[in-house]
Amino acid sequence: MKSTTIRKQFIDYFQQELNHEFVPSAPVIPQNDPTLLFINAGMNQFKSYFLGESEPKFKRAVNSQKCIRVSGKHNDLEEVGKDNYHHTFFEMLGNWSFGDYYKPEAIEWAWKLLTEIYGIDKNRLYATVYKNDDESYDLWKKISGLPKNRILRYGEKDNFWDMGAIGPCGPCSEIHYYRGDDVKNQDPTKVNADDPNYIELWNLVFIQYNRDKNNKLTPLPKKHVDTGAGLERLAATLNNKLSNYETDLFSPIIDKIADISKVKYNKNKSGIPHRVIADHLRMLAFSIGDGAFPSNEGRGYVLRRVLRRAARFGIKLNVHEPFIYKLVPTLIDTIGEAFPEIINRQKHIQQVIKSEEKSFGLTLDKGLEIFEDIANKVKKNNNKIIQGADVFKLYDTFGFPVDLTNMLAEEKQLKINMNSFNNLMKKQKEMARSKSKFGTVKTLTLEETLEMTEKIESKKTQNSKFIGYNNFTSESNLLKQIQLDKDFYLVFDQTPFYPESGGQAGDKGEIIISGKKYFIIDTQKRNDDILHKIKSKLKISQNINPVKLIVDKENRLGSARNHTATHLLQAALREVLGDHVHQSGSFVSSKYLRFDFTHYEKIKEKDLDKILNLVNQKIIKNIPVEPKTEKYKNAIQNGVIALFGEKYSDNVRSIKVGDFSYELCGGTHVKYTGEIGPFIIKSESGVASGIRRIEAITGKRSIDSLLKYNKILTELSYIMDSPISKIASKVENVFKHRRTLKKTINRLRKKLIGYSVDEYIKSPIKINGHNLYLNIVEVNSIDELKNIGDKVREKLKSSVAIFGTVLNSTPQVLCIVTDDLVKEGINAGKIVGMIGKKLGGGGGGRPHMAIAGGKKPELLEKIISSIKEDNNIKKLL
RNA sequence: GGGGAAUUAGCUCAGUUGGGAGAGCAUCUCGAUGGCAUCGAGGGGGUCAACGGUUCGAGCCCGUUAUUCUCCA
Numbered sequence: 001m002k003s004t005t006i007r008k009q010f011i012d013y014f015q016q017e018l019n020h021e022f023v024p025s026a027p028v029i030p031q032n033d034p035t036l037l038f039i040n041a042g043m044n045q046f047k048s049y050f051l052g053e054s055e056p057k058f059k060r061a062v063n064s065q066k067c068i069r070v071s072g073k074h075n076d077l078e079e080v081g082k083d084n085y086h087h088t089f090f091e092m093l094g095n096w097s098f099g100d101y102y103k104p105e106a107i108e109w110a111w112k113l114l115t116e117i118y119g120i121d122k123n124r125l126y127a128t129v130y131k132n133d134d135e136s137y138d139l140w141k142k143i144s145g146l147p148k149n150r151i152l153r154y155g156e157k158d159n160f161w162d163m164g165a166i167g168p169c170g171p172c173s174e175i176h177y178y179r180g181d182d183v184k185n186q187d188p189t190k191v192n193a194d195d196p197n198y199i200e201l202w203n204l205v206f207i208q209y210n211r212d213k214n215n216k217l218t219p220l221p222k223k224h225v226d227t228g229a230g231l232e233r234l235a236a237t238l239n240n241k242l243s244n245y246e247t248d249l250f251s252p253i254i255d256k257i258a259d260i261s262k263v264k265y266n267k268n269k270s271g272i273p274h275r276v277i278a279d280h281l282r283m284l285a286f287s288i289g290d291g292a293f294p295s296n297e298g299r300g301y302v303l304r305r306v307l308r309r310a311a312r313f314g315i316k317l318n319v320h321e322p323f324i325y326k327l328v329p330t331l332i333d334t335i336g337e338a339f340p341e342i343i344n345r346q347k348h349i350q351q352v353i354k355s356e357e358k359s360f361g362l363t364l365d366k367g368l369e370i371f372e373d374i375a376n377k378v379k380k381n382n383n384k385i386i387q388g389a390d391v392f393k394l395y396d397t398f399g400f401p402v403d404l405t406n407m408l409a410e411e412k413q414l415k416i417n418m419n420s421f422n423n424l425m426k427k428q429k430e431m432a433r434s435k436s437k438f439g440t441v442k443t444l445t446l447e448e449t450l451e452m453t454e455k456i457e458s459k460k461t462q463n464s465k466f467i468g469y470n471n472f473t474s475e476s477n478l479l480k481q482i483q484l485d486k487d488f489y490l491v492f493d494q495t496p497f498y499p500e501s502g503g504q505a506g507d508k509g510e511i512i513i514s515g516k517k518y519f520i521i522d523t524q525k526r527n528d529d530i531l532h533k534i535k536s537k538l539k540i541s542q543n544i545n546p547v548k549l550i551v552d553k554e555n556r557l558g559s560a561r562n563h564t565a566t567h568l569l570q571a572a573l574r575e576v577l578g579d580h581v582h583q584s585g586s587f588v589s590s591k592y593l594r595f596d597f598t599h600y601e602k603i604k605e606k607d608l609d610k611i612l613n614l615v616n617q618k619i620i621k622n623i624p625v626e627p628k629t630e631k632y633k634n635a636i637q638n639g640v641i642a643l644f645g646e647k648y649s650d651n652v653r654s655i656k657v658g659d660f661s662y663e664l665c666g667g668t669h670v671k672y673t674g675e676i677g678p679f680i681i682k683s684e685s686g687v688a689s690g691i692r693r694i695e696a697i698t699g700k701r702s703i704d705s706l707l708k709y710n711k712i713l714t715e716l717s718y719i720m721d722s723p724i725s726k727i728a729s730k731v732e733n734v735f736k737h738r739r740t741l742k743k744t745i746n747r748l749r750k751k752l753i754g755y756s757v758d759e760y761i762k763s764p765i766k767i768n769g770h771n772l773y774l775n776i777v778e779v780n781s782i783d784e785l786k787n788i789g790d791k792v793r794e795k796l797k798s799s800v801a802i803f804g805t806v807l808n809s810t811p812q813v814l815c816i817v818t819d820d821l822v823k824e825g826i827n828a829g830k831i832v833g834m835i836g837k838k839l840g841g842g843g844g845g846r847p848h849m850a851i852a853g854g855k856k857p858e859l860l861e862k863i864i865s866s867i868k869e870d871n872n873i874k875k876l877l
Numbered sequence: 878g879g880g881g882a883a884u885u886a887g888c889u890c891a892g893u894u895g896g897g898a899g900a901g902c903a904u905c906u907c908g909a910u911g912g913c914a915u916c917g918a919g920g921g922g923g924u925c926a927a928c929g930g931u932u933c934g935a936g937c938c939c940g941u942u943a944u945u946c947u948c949c950a
Contacts, residue, residue, distance in 0.1 A: 362946095428950095787897095839933070
């Protein structure tokens with residue numbers, strides 16, 4: 001059975017027969033949850049329903065959620081590929097009840113789907129329930145007819161589910177499958193015992209309690225069902241495969257890897273590289289497709305590590321060139337039908353992977369060089385062992401994989417000290433752990449935040465309504481007040497304040513409570529609550545409703561100008577550069593706009609001019625900006641630009657600017673493009689490979705900036721005595737002229753010095769059998785002083801010359817020694833060292849030329865002239 | 878969040894007791910050989926990432942910041 005069929009049957013069963021809403025998979029990159037690196041379970045996108053923070057729009061749902069797990073107890077990245085079932089990326093099939101059906105239906109439907117639709121042999125199935133969940137136990141007995149020894153009870157570890165230390169939780173019931181050969185002699189004690197023949201297929205979670213901080217369980221008013229079945233494992237089971245990698249989700253990819261590397265796939269240990277690469281490819285393609293990007297921190301760093309691990313296994317297959325990106329089309333063949341987003345972004349995904357593979361190549365090259373140095377040193381000292389510290393540094397600082405170091409060492413008949421390496425590694429881990437305990441400010445989890453929420457009115461599920469598209473003020477009622485760390489937030493039933501989202505900064509403004517004015521300095525969104533951040537500390541303990549909310553209009557209009565301008569910019573970019581331009585980050589405030597987008601090279605000046613022109617043309621045409629609420633499907637059909645990786649609901653808001661721009665957007669905009677004012681690009685730069693950034697200003701800011709430049713230009717034109725249009729070429733000429741003048745002066749001064757040099761070497765003093773010249777000279781710079789020294793050295797033999805000068809009221813002394821005397825051991829550096837000390841400073845340099853400086857210019861002449869009497873210095877001459 | 882590194886000409890990089898900013902490639906000019914280009918001579922190109930400190934003097938030492946690389950959590 002094809003995996004596509006399995007997925008489809010699952011969804012169809014719940015959607016068509018059982019009236020579930022099909023909810024498309026959320027992007028693997030969490031949208032509003034900074035604590036989560038990747039979506040790692042089907043329930044992530046429904047979390048707020050279980051927490052009671054928002055109201056679901058439907059009571060039953062079915063989905064196949066893309067999940068990524070790269071860390072955690074049960075999924076160490078380094079383990080993936082060694083066995084047949086660990087993955088970094090997998091799909092979780094699930095059906096959901098939000099306060100609707102419960103255990104009887106969930107159990108019955110799961111059983112029917114598995115046995116009747118998928119046709120799994122009942123004699124291979126087991127059900128597990130929580131130790132005191134008699135209700136589920138009885139249901140299983142009744143519905144499945146399974147004998148007693150196939151319905152098993154387990155404790156907290158296996159059959160109780162929670163989201164965290166506090167919050168919603170409940171018992172769960174799992175369905176396990178025996179896939180061994182001896183159906184008649186099964187052993188129920190091997191369920192939940194890590195036996196590869198007894199595997200978990202499906203987990204049904206029954207959420208019925210809320211656990212508070214005292215560990216007390218109180219029944220929830222509404223009970224929920226949350227189930228999860230891994231598609232990969234289901235596909236393996238239904239096709240009688242022992243390994244997920246032998247299903248049609250993986251085998252085409254593995255074949256392609258074998259094809260590229262010319263290394264056949266092997267089911268046993270030697271097939272690890274194929275499995276790793278196939279698994280990691282899926283993770284990379286989906287996370288990049290959903291908007292992640294390899295980088296050196298946070299989520300991006302996880303991507304980078306996964307990619308490098310795949311590349312490293314590529315090297316094991318003797319592939320030394322970028323190749324992972326070549327597998328993307330094959331991946332799309334296996335799974336693109338279910339997740340068309342990777343088809344739409346194929347080019348982007350491939351380009352990102354390829355460039356990252358290349359950059360890993362550079363890291364390896366660099367590491368190789370350093371390894372050669374280290375190896376040479378070891379060999380030079382007749383050693384056979386590379387120190388652990390060196391191996392560690394290679395790995396820690398330069399990212400050179402240890403297994404490669406080992407391989408290279410062996411080629412050179414060297415060994416590496418793994419013990420010492422492991423110790424250093426251990427130390428680094430300990431340090432990171434101990435430091436992070438003290439170093440971090442505690443961030444509150446969602447559940448803790450919930451605990452801290454004081455509810456003025458009991459209607460917990462009532463959320464704030466945004467009414468600010470056309471209003472700047474409102475009369476509102478306070479719903480909640482929230483304190484997070486040191487910040488205070490208020491939530492109202494309705495508000496004209498726009499909360500930060502879609503890259504637009506949150507509104508600022510005022511709030512009037514019982515005649516007293518408070519400032520709101522930011523507005524944020526959490527789930528369906530709009531949080532107004534209040535400047536001062538404020539605790540409200542009595543009913544103060546209604547209150548008056550007033551948005552800072554100028555600030556809002558500034559944001560609106562920049563927001564509409566951003567839409568025009570994106571449309572212009574696509575028109576000038578091409579359709580590959582996708583938004584990959586955007587920030588809009590009253591001050592400026594910042595737009596990040598996919599593009600693979602620096603934008604040419606010519607194109608930038610075109611873009612500027614196009615946007616400003618659209619502005620002066622004063623086109624009406626039309627917001628509209630419409631069906632998502634219709635909007636998409638009409639060619640709306642949607643954000644990639646963003647999840648939209650059925651009814652969406654779109655913004656249309658004539659026939660030029662049409663985007664999904666919840667932000668605030670101007671009514672006519674003319675309000676935007678001049679659009680000026682402040683900078684165009686690269687953010688990461690494949691991503692460019694444009695920063696621009698509009699409205700009052702751009703007008704101010706234009707006026708300012710104009711003023712400066714007018715001034716310049718006056719000073720330069722030249723029309724504005726000619727200033728540039730005139731300045732260029734002046735600089736050119738200045739350069740030639742400078743050169744001429746330098747040449748002349750050098751010549752002059754050449755003449756004056758003879759002055760300085762007229763009267764030698766005989767000392768220790770050679771000549772000493774002492775002089776006070778006049779120069780403009782240290783360079784000139786050194787020039788004199790050069791000239792003198794060229795002319796003299798067996799001489800030492802010491803020249804003093806005062807530059808910017810600091811005394812400087814130059815000493816030169818001719819080559820023959822340098823050979824005799826006379827050292828200019830030592831000589832000036834002593835003179836420098838006398839001047840209240842110091843000195844040094846090279847044996848043939850050195851400089852000293854000090855703080856006492858008035859002593860200079862005396863010191864220079866007294867050198868011939870100074871016995872300490874004479875010793876050096 | 879913590880550690881280790883890097884940042885010098887358009888590119889790749891060198892530059893140690895702190896005392897003249899360099900090489901190769903690229904570019905421009907001139908010349909020779911002579912034709913899938915090679916060689917020679919010369920030139921242009923640098924706020925040595927930014928800021929602060931120490932010092933008579935900082936590319937170099939110290940501190941802060943930024944960016945990038947890298948490992949750990």
